[in-house]
Amino acid sequence: MIAPQHVLVPTLGRPREDEALAYALETFPDADVTFLAVLTPLDAPLSEGGVLERGEERTDQARRSATAVLESVTNSDSLDRVAIETAEGRPGTVVPRYASEEGVDHVVMYGSENGSVGFLRRFLGRGIAATVVERTPRPVTVLE
Template sequence: MAPAHVLVPLDGSPLADEALSHALETFDCEVTVLNVLTPIGSGMSEGGVRERGDERLDDARERAEKMIAEATERAAEYDREVETVIETGDPAEVILAFVEGSDVDHVVMGGHGGESNGLVSRLLGTVATTVVSDAPVTVTVVR
């Protein structure tokens, strides 16, 4: 059965961008793009620290908004619109909570963030592994 609502988590990685393209090309349904700002200490922060009250949070939010705007522009290239969401927290936990709290019935995501080389190219990233293992919906991993 074709999905009615697809979630695409974006982290700025090339594979996440490919996941968005795949979702837009493959599924004719509602698409939500989610970017997660990651607090300091989680070990998963994209580009450094994300601490509430820290001026770097403003920079991180600006980068996230730019990423979301680019996703919106890419969707327009497919004559599509996407819902956009920016959340703060542990990426895997936020993704799973979003799925649980919404009508999302499919997740399309990159296999891992960052460069693809050596061992990393053969394994799923930590976030993707957690989402694949724990999501109550189908997950497509783009590699």
């Protein structure tokens, strides 16, 4: 397998997503990494944490959260190869689209669906990780 040059790590603001970022940085030491903060649309039935701010506030908060995660898992040598981006939409659509359009070679994400949202997702049928794996035309590593 050829080592990826561009790795995408989506974050939905859930616990343990820092492990996916740490895994990507360690496993692919020569790759550029995009840490993509996905903002669930305001009209989505299951939005992050149930607390929804508007527009720029949501984007700024997502960027601050992603930056805090990045700073907690990396050293200063790795900071220059990680870009933080934001995108609004359903993760199962946004992540595959971003991977295709931005030249991503590999996706790494944390896949455990914990808590009430995870219970509802399992009860209703599919988790986000399964949707991303199915729709992404690149290799996807799902950490549990």
